[in-house]
Amino acid sequence: xxxxxxxxxxxxSVQNVMKAISSRTAIPILTGMKIEASQSGIKLTGSDSxxxxxxxxxxxxxxIVHAEQIEPxxxxxxxxxxxxxxxxxxxKTVEIETDGSLNVTIRSxxxxxxxxxxxxxxxxxxxxxxxxxxxxxxTDLLKSLIKQTVFAVSTMETRPILTGVNIKLENxxxxxxxxxxxxxxxxxIPVNESNGSFSSIVVPxxxxxxxxxxxxxxxxxxxxxxxxxxxxxQAKHVKFLSRLLDGNYPETARLIPDQSKTTINVKTKDLSHxxxxxxxxxxxxxxxxxxxxxxxxxxxxxxxNSPEVGQVAEEISVTSIEGEELKISFSSKYxxxxxKAVEYDDVKIEFTGAMRPxxxxxxxxxxxxxxxxxxxxx
Amino acid sequence: xxxxxxxxxxxxSVQNVMKAISSRTAIPILTGMKIEASQSGIKLTGSDSxxxxxxxxxxxxxxIVHAEQIEPxxxxxxxxxxxxxxxxxxxKTVEIETDGSLNVTIRSxxxxxxxxxxxxxxxxxxxxxxxxxxxxxxTDLLKSLIKQTVFAVSTMETRPILTGVNIKLENxxxxxxxxxxxxxxxxxIPVNESNGSFSSIVVPxxxxxxxxxxxxxxxxxxxxxxxxxxxxxQAKHVKFLSRLLDGNYPETARLIPDQSKTTINVKTKDLSHxxxxxxxxxxxxxxxxxxxxxxxxxxxxxxxNSPEVGQVAEEISVTSIEGEELKISFSSKYxxxxxKAVEYDDVKIEFTGAMRPxxxxxxxxxxxxxxxxxxxxx
Numbered sequence: 001x002x003x004x005x006x007x008x009x010x011x012x013s014v015q016n017v018m019k020a021i022s023s024r025t026a027i028p029i030l031t032g033m034k035i036e037a038s039q040s041g042i043k044l045t046g047s048d049s050x051x052x053x054x055x056x057x058x059x060x061x062x063x064i065v066h067a068e069q070i071e072p073x074x075x076x077x078x079x080x081x082x083x084x085x086x087x088x089x090x091x092k093t094v095e096i097e098t099d100g101s102l103n104v105t106i107r108s109x110x111x112x113x114x115x116x117x118x119x120x121x122x123x124x125x126x127x128x129x130x131x132x133x134x135x136x137x138x139t140d141l142l143k144s145l146i147k148q149t150v151f152a153v154s155t156m157e158t159r160p161i162l163t164g165v166n167i168k169l170e171n172x173x174x175x176x177x178x179x180x181x182x183x184x185x186x187x188x189i190p191v192n193e194s195n196g197s198f199s200s201i202v203v204p205x206x207x208x209x210x211x212x213x214x215x216x217x218x219x220x221x222x223x224x225x226x227x228x229x230x231x232x233x234q235a236k237h238v239k240f241l242s243r244l245l246d247g248n249y250p251e252t253a254r255l256i257p258d259q260s261k262t263t264i265n266v267k268t269k270d271l272s273h274x275x276x277x278x279x280x281x282x283x284x285x286x287x288x289x290x291x292x293x294x295x296x297x298x299x300x301x302x303x304x305n306s307p308e309v310g311q312v313a314e315e316i317s318v319t320s321i322e323g324e325e326l327k328i329s330f331s332s333k334y335x336x337x338x339x340k341a342v343e344y345d346d347v348k349i350e351f352t353g354a355m356r357p358x359x360x361x362x363x364x365x366x367x368x369x370x371x372x373x374x375x376x377x378x
Numbered sequence: 379x380x381x382x383x384x385x386x387x388x389x390x391s392v393q394n395v396m397k398a399i400s401s402r403t404a405i406p407i408l409t410g411m412k413i414e415a416s417q418s419g420i421k422l423t424g425s426d427s428x429x430x431x432x433x434x435x436x437x438x439x440x441x442i443v444h445a446e447q448i449e450p451x452x453x454x455x456x457x458x459x460x461x462x463x464x465x466x467x468x469x470k471t472v473e474i475e476t477d478g479s480l481n482v483t484i485r486s487x488x489x490x491x492x493x494x495x496x497x498x499x500x501x502x503x504x505x506x507x508x509x510x511x512x513x514x515x516x517t518d519l520l521k522s523l524i525k526q527t528v529f530a531v532s533t534m535e536t537r538p539i540l541t542g543v544n545i546k547l548e549n550x551x552x553x554x555x556x557x558x559x560x561x562x563x564x565x566x567i568p569v570n571e572s573n574g575s576f577s578s579i580v581v582p583x584x585x586x587x588x589x590x591x592x593x594x595x596x597x598x599x600x601x602x603x604x605x606x607x608x609x610x611x612q613a614k615h616v617k618f619l620s621r622l623l624d625g626n627y628p629e630t631a632r633l634i635p636d637q638s639k640t641t642i643n644v645k646t647k648d649l650s651h652x653x654x655x656x657x658x659x660x661x662x663x664x665x666x667x668x669x670x671x672x673x674x675x676x677x678x679x680x681x682x683n684s685p686e687v688g689q690v691a692e693e694i695s696v697t698s699i700e701g702e703e704l705k706i707s708f709s710s711k712y713x714x715x716x717x718k719a720v721e722y723d724d725v726k727i728e729f730t731g732a733m734r735p736x737x738x739x740x741x742x743x744x745x746x747x748x749x750x751x752x753x754x755x756x
Contacts, residue, residue, distance in 0.1 A: 081658055081687060088655050104688075111655050115688035277466050277489050280459055309459060310482075310493035 001073025002097040003037045005057065007089055007108065009066045010042075013055040014083050016238060017046035019210040020053040021079045027124065032076040034123045035096070042067050045126065046079065051207050052126050053214070054239040074120035077104055085113055126241060129232045133196040134225035135169065139218050139235065141189065145176045146212045148187045148341045148368060153205035154180035164202035166249040167231075177252055178205065183334045184252060184371040185341055198226050202249050207242035214238060256371060257357060260350035262294070262326045265319040265363055268347045272339040274316045278304040279332035281312050289375050290332045294325045304332075319346065328354045329377040335360075338370035379451025380475040381415045383435065385467055385486065387444045388420075391433040392461050394616060395424035397588045398431040399457045405502065410454040412501045413474070420445050423504065424457065429585050430504050431592070432617040447473075452498035455482055463491055504619060507610045511574040512603035513547065517596050517613065519567065523554045524586045526565045526719045526746060531583035532558035542580035544627040555630055556583070561712045562630060562749040563719055576604050580627050585620035592616060633735060634749060638728035640672070640704045643697040643741055646725050650717040652694045656682040657710035659690050667753050668710045672703050682710075697724065706732045707755040713738075716748035 014033070023031055025048055034045040041058040059067045075098045086094065089108035097105045098117060106113040146165075154162035159181070166177040175188035211233055215222070223234040233240040278290040282304045290304045298321055303313045328351060339347065344362035351358040360370040392411070401409055403426055412423040419436040437445045453476045464472065467486035475483045476495060484491040524543075532540035537559070544555040553566035589611055593600070601612040611618040656668045660682045668682045676699055681691045706729060717725065722740035729736040738748040 078687060085655075085658055088651075088658065090651065090655070109692075110694070111652070111690070111692040113659070113688060113690045115659075116686070273466075273468065274489070277463075277468070280463050280466065281491070281493075308494070309456060310491060312489070312491045314487075314489040316488065 001035070001037045001075055002069065002071040002095070003042060003067050004069050004093055004095045005042060005067040007086065007092055007094050009057050010086055010094055011083075013042075013044050013057050013237075014086055016055045016214040017044045017053050018079060018083055019214055020046040020048055020051045022048040023080060025049070029076060029118055029122055030124070031079060032118055032123070033079040033082060034074065034076050034120055036074040036120065037067075037070050038072050039070055042070075045123070047124070047126065049124075050204065050243050051210060052239075052241040053210075054126070054241075056237045058237070073098060075102065075104055076118040076120050076123050077115060078117075081115070127230065129225050129227055129230060129241070131225050131227045133198060133227070134223055135174075135191055135196045136221040136223050137174070137191065139215050139220050139222045142222055142224075142233075143212055143215055143217065144343070145174075145187050145189065146208045148343065149176040149178040149185040150205050150208045150212070151337050151341065152178040152180060152183055152185035152370075156180070161202055161245055161247040161249055163206075164204050164245040164249075165208055166252070167201050167203055168199060169197050170199060177249075179250075179252060179255075179371075182331070182373050183338070184255060184369075185338070186252070186369045186371075188367050196224075196226065200249055201226060201231065202245040202247070203231055203242055204245055207240075211240050211242075214240070255357060256369065257350070257352045257359065260323065260352055260359075262321065262323040262351040264294075264300070264321050264349045264351075266300075266316070266347060266349070267319065268339050268342060268345055270316055270318075271347070272336055274302045274314050275332050275335050275339075277314060278302045278312050279336070281306040281309050282332060288332045289329050289377065290335070291327065291329045291377070293327045294321055297321075323351075326351055326354065328358070329375045330358075330372055331375060334372045338372060341370060342368055344368075379413070379415045379453055380447065380449040380473070381420060381445050382447050382471055382473045383420060383445040385464065385470055385472050387435050388464055388472055389461075391420075391422050391435050391615075392464055394433045394592045395422045395431050396457060396461055397592055398424040398426055398429045400426040401458060403427070407454060407496055407500055408502070409457060410496055410501070411457040411460060412452065412454050412498055414452040414498065415445075415448050416450050417448055420448075423501070425502070425504065427502075428582065428621050429588060430617075430619040431588075432504070432619075434615045436615070451476060453480065453482055454496040454498050454501050455493060456495075459493070505608065507603050507605055507608060507619070509603050509605045511576060511605070512601055513552075513569055513574045514599040514601050515552070515569065517593050517598050517600045520600055520602075520611075521590055521593055521595065522721070523552075523565050523567065524590045526721065527554040527556040527563040528583050528586045528590070529715050529719065530556040530558060530561055530563035530748075534558070539580055539623055539625040539627055541584075542582045542623040542627075543586055544578060544580050544630070545576075546578050547575050548577060555627075557628075557630060557633075557749075560709070560751050561716070562633060562747075563716070564630070564747045564749075566745050574602075574604065578627055579604055579609065580623040580625070581609055581620055582623055585618075589618050589620075592618070634747065635728070635730045635734060635737065638701065638730055638737075640699065640701040640729040642672075642678070642699050642727045642729075644678075644694070644725060644727070645697065646717050646720060646723055648694055648696075649725070650714055652680045652692050653710050653713055653717075655692060656680045656690050657714070659684040659687050660710060666710045667707050667755065668713075669705065669707045669755070671705045672699055675699075701729075704729055704732065706736070707753045708736075708750055709753060712750045716750060719748060720746055722746075 036043040091109040095107040102117040104115045104117040174191045177186040225232040305311045346363035414421040469487040473485040480495040482493045482495040552569045555564040603610045671679045716738045724741035
């Protein structure tokens with residue numbers, strides 16, 4: 001195998017593929033990165049067996065040559081040193097060459113690295129997804145769906161199914177739902193021209209976090225294919241394959257109250273800044289709990305109390321308060337996460353009493369829903 | 379005590395004083411920050427008993443009012459929460475007020491924090507330095523002296539004296555020297571109009587690192603006063619007091635070779651980039667060792683070898699090589715630190731054989747000196 005490649009192209013491909021490579025893996029060869037050269041271009045592969053990422057650098061694209069003098073072949077290279085080597089090479093092009101004894105030579109300018117490689121035939125074959133169950137989505141929309149929900153997955157392994165995001169595609173509606181049983185984040189969007197449908201799959205939160213990092217904010221389409229145990233995200237030159245979580249995702253629809261006793265409309269930033277300040281003294285004591293009290297016409301008070309340190313109180317003017325008076329305590333962290341995920345300047349918060357879950361939504365959009373369980377403070 | 383103060387002024391003063399405050403201290407009140415208000419302004423004090431920092435915010439300066447409605451008094455406030463509270467307050471001004479029961483109220487806009495304070499009379503008195511032994515230095519010059527030497531102090535407590543920087547003021551020359559016994563960094567500058575002189579003091583590296591962070595890159599003078607156990611750096615509104623290390627600093631002058639057998643002149647960046655690359659494979663094995671070999675007229679080769687991973691070699695053109703051929707191994711980290719500290723585009727490296735310490739200097743300036751002990755590799 002031999003080729004000369006543009007260093008910048010190689011750096012960005014290596015960075016993407018590294019997201020799937022872990023130094024702690026039961027299969028030693030997976031600590032490496034597979035490099036395959038063919039006349040059409042260079043393919044890099046990384047995997048930790050939960051996530052696999054393939055990144056392809058075409059030899060030529062739109063008349064621009066990315067790789068040349070290609071002699072086909074393949075090798076697995078230690079992934080631990082490779083990214084930093086590539087990043088620090090002195091010239092704009094890099095030559096990578098293997099010999100018959102699995103030695104890899106990396107040349108750039110007068111710098112030469114000789115690394116011990118491994119046989120690419122020993123690298124596990126990635127499963128080929130054979131399914132017609134696929135649909136397309138704009139990349140920036142997919143990123144937004146991930147960002148608005150994935151933060152709410154559970155980080156506890158006690159209920160593994162909750163460490164994933166529940167994805168459904170039914171009636172031309174795509175929905176993402178995540179919950180750690182203390183809060184829930186959901187978003188749905190219409191999908192047109194859909195070939196696929198699946199009632200309910202669960203994608204590991206970790207996979208979606210890594211996918212989020214390697215996707216560009218573009219309006220190009222990404223193709224999503226689903227089988228009964230895997231999901232494949234296919235962008236222009238990147239394939240991202242993740243296993244699905246086994247098990248039934250809990251029915252979340254019944255958690256969501258369908259009526260409200262107190263409805264507050266407020267500027268998102270006003271509320272989040274006030275809660276952020278109130279949470280400053282609650283950092284460790286009492287799980288970041290703050291209290292919200294309706295105090296008058298279009299006025300709330302946000303308070304927090306940490307006996308050893310002190311108290312904080314702040315009044316905030318809101319756009320409107322409708323319904324019953326309210327005193328409710330909740331995790332400031334959950335509230336700040338939810339307000340951030342809403343991504344609108346104005347939010348509507350619907351309460352049904354101090355002991356019931358409450359809902360945060362954009363003021364004029366029902367496609368985003370954040371739900372938080374209050375904290376009992378007496 | 380009561381005053382209203384500009385938040386930005388308070389933020390920057392609090393940040394400076396926090397550099398001296400540690401949450402792990404044997405004296406509990408030192409986890410707090412002392413605030414003293416007088417008609418002339420507001421003084422903040424922090425100390426971990428090794429370092430003490432006082433920052434003063436004048437009530438008025440150059441016609442600009444920083445603090446007003448001052449009712450004199452003092453309090454000690456928990457330093458753990460104070461910086462973030464001040465940083466996140468909603469308005470440009472902050473009101474701070476104490477009552478007779480050591481309660482502190484912080485108000486800004488509609489936000490109000492009530493914190494438990496401590497009696498300022500219980501805060502230890504900072505020693506008053508009574509000495510005529512002082513001199514002045516430009517702030518940016520002091521920062522440069524610190525930066526070029528302090529990285530070379532020892533981080534091991536086995537020889538505590540080496541964790542400090544040796545400072546001498548003799549014959550109108552100020553010198554800074556640091557060594558961890560594997561390398562040495564030294565810088566000297568002429569000081570005019572000096573009132574003071576001291577043959578040798580040792581300032582903890584940690585103190586100089588913190589001082590470096592709070593000093594601005596200005597050409598304003600800083601006044602330095604020395605007693606037999608303390609040093610005081612006095613800038614416009616900041617006083618920085620550090621204890622000195624006890625003990626005799628080793629005589630370092632005799633370590634420095636006074637002749638050379640091989641002299642290499644090279645572009646600093648060329649050499650540092652090459653050594654940086656060569657060190658990539660040596661990260662953990664063999665203590666980051668790289669090898670330098672003279673290979674021809676104005677040519678060096680830098681190599682490194684890590685049996686499990688691979689080898690790296692790079693040829694580099696230098697400005698000149700004079701004297702004997704050379705093969706020498708050394709820590710790439712020490713060399714990179716030294717090249718960075720030189721702060722000149724061209725360096726001169728003087729070797730006296732593979733087993734002897736070598737010297738790195740700016741090509742045309744003897745005031746900076748970096749010395750490195752080679753590594754025996756056979």
